[in-house]
Amino acid sequence: MTDYPVVERKYAISEKIDETQEVLVIGMKPEDGKPNIFDPGMFMMLYGIDKQTGERHVGRALSIASDPSSINMEFFIIKNPTHGEHIGRSHFNDVEMNDQFILRGPSGQFRFDPAKDSKVLFIAGGTGLAPFMSMLRHMRLRNDSNDVIMLYSVKYPGEVIRKQELANMQNSLKLKLTVTVTRPAPGDGWTGQTGHVDSAMIQKYAPDFLERMTYVCGPLPFVKAVKDALAALKMPQNRVSADVWG
DSSP, rough: OOOOOOEEEEEEEEEEOOOOOSEEEEEEEEEOOOOOOOOOOEEEEEEBBBBTTTTTTTEEEEEOOOOOOSSSSSEESSSSSSSSOOSSOGGGGGOOOTTTTEEEEOOHHHHHHTTTOOOEEEEEGGGGGHHHHHHHHHHHTTTOOOOOEEEEESGGGGGOHHHHHHHHHHHHHOOEEEESEEEEETSSSOOOEEEEOHHHHHHOOOOTGSSSEEEEEEEEHHHHHHHHHHHTTTOOOEEEEEEOOO
């Protein structure tokens, strides 16, 4: 993998979408109009700029959801996080079009090279979908024919991020996608898979998992549980790449 220089550049909010009840999709355009070079799976540090003082806010690490060839960058934001250091209302809830940010990066060793891994298993939890969207978009743009199975865990049926795009990828990339809902409720209309990702679910939807490189991303408890499930299945540690959060 290439070691990219870590640089700081100014970006401005170009898109803000209420994607689901819990998640915002934020798009940012670079001030200089140039793309940021990175591998799918990497993350950026985002620093808001105070409109009155010009000082930068405390930085936040976010996985990149956009394709590396895209000029704009896309991120998935939890509106009211309940885990880790960002408990409470997200700063991004209040941003407006053209608000400025400093982006620093790219960083991270959670990377995917479609030319290297022809058969993969992606396991995403919540906004941990972000790096996988970058990977899938990259493959779609390259017209790759990788064999991709994805398990995507969400709390509620309405919390599937980029639902239509994922559905389209089931055709364009022949993506084998399974969404599992961990908090199904009467009347929510969900008839698909339910429950947390465990060893049985991995075996059910990826029976050839030992032949696949596995990538895992989501909140810490999710990643730990999935790694434990893979260990129980005797998956070699060097066949698992994991990242926390999206």
